[in-house]
Amino acid sequence: MKNLLYLLSVKIxxxxxFIWMILWGASCTLVKPNTNIGELDKLxxxxxxxxxxxxxxxxxxxxxxxxxxYFGERNTNRQGTHLRILEKNQLVALxxxxxxxNLWQYQDLYKGRIPDLQxxxxxxxxxxxxxxxVGKDGRPEPVVKIESVLEQIANSGKWKRIxxxxxxxxxxDEIIIQFVEGVNRxxxxxxxxxxxxxxxxxxxPNSLYWLVSFDAEKIRPQEMLRLVRNDRAxxxxxxxxxxxxxD
Numbered sequence: 001m002k003n004l005l006y007l008l009s010v011k012i013x014x015x016x017x018f019i020w021m022i023l024w025g026a027s028c029t030l031v032k033p034n035t036n037i038g039e040l041d042k043l044x045x046x047x048x049x050x051x052x053x054x055x056x057x058x059x060x061x062x063x064x065x066x067x068x069x070y071f072g073e074r075n076t077n078r079q080g081t082h083l084r085i086l087e088k089n090q091l092v093a094l095x096x097x098x099x100x101x102n103l104w105q106y107q108d109l110y111k112g113r114i115p116d117l118q119x120x121x122x123x124x125x126x127x128x129x130x131x132x133x134v135g136k137d138g139r140p141e142p143v144v145k146i147e148s149v150l151e152q153i154a155n156s157g158k159w160k161r162i163x164x165x166x167x168x169x170x171x172x173d174e175i176i177i178q179f180v181e182g183v184n185r186x187x188x189x190x191x192x193x194x195x196x197x198x199x200x201x202x203x204x205p206n207s208l209y210w211l212v213s214f215d216a217e218k219i220r221p222q223e224m225l226r227l228v229r230n231d232r233a234x235x236x237x238x239x240x241x242x243x244x245x246x247d
Contacts, residue, residue, distance in 0.1 A: 051118035060154040082159040101142040112136025174240035
């Protein structure tokens with residue numbers, strides 16, 4: 001996190017990151033135009049670590065004035081550091097949910113029973129103190145609900161990259177699929193002929209994870225993902241956000 005703050009406050013634009021440069025139509029009025037993001041007070045932060053498969057690895061931080069930063073590391077189509085502003089009602093709702101959850105009552109660490117799951121770290125700041133909860137499965141329901149809210153914040157809204165040039169968005173036309181053991185993939189892919197489905201490659205020797213391509217002009221990526229996820233021959237599926245490129 002120190003490295004991230006260093007990037008934000010020194011390397012990106014200037015010693016002062018002027019928030020007004022990136023408020024491209026946000027209606028939130030909680031941020032002063034000369035705010036240094038390194039001096040903002042944090043409200044809550046969630047970091048998602050790696051897993052055995054292709055879990056998105058990122059950190060999302062919400063500050064008390066409604067600023068939100070997102071740092072994408074891998075397995076996500078939003079790489080690097082991005083920023084957006086929460087609407088005032090969104091920020092108020094988040095603060096109320098955090099108060100209701102009362103994170104202080106829970107233990108700091110919940111040991112996972114499923115090794116493949118990614119570890120999730122949630123840190124909450126209040127009145128100069130902070131509470132951190134780390135765990136995989138087995139965490140209390142209020143903690144999981146906070147995670148869900150922060151996921152929604154991370155995966156919605158209009159973001160602006162602040163640590164470099166904006167990357168041109170390329171259409172996603174590949175899906176990483178974990179098949180049920182014993183599935184005949186050559187027979188399976190025939191049902192997606194209308195979408196120009198093709199088996200691209202196996203992602204690792206003796207692995208059940210495969211890369212499958214489709215024509216994004218014939219079907220939207222999210223719709224193709226929905227079809228595949230509902231397929232009984234599929235255990236899990238994720239859009240290939242520049243994780244595994246073709247040989």
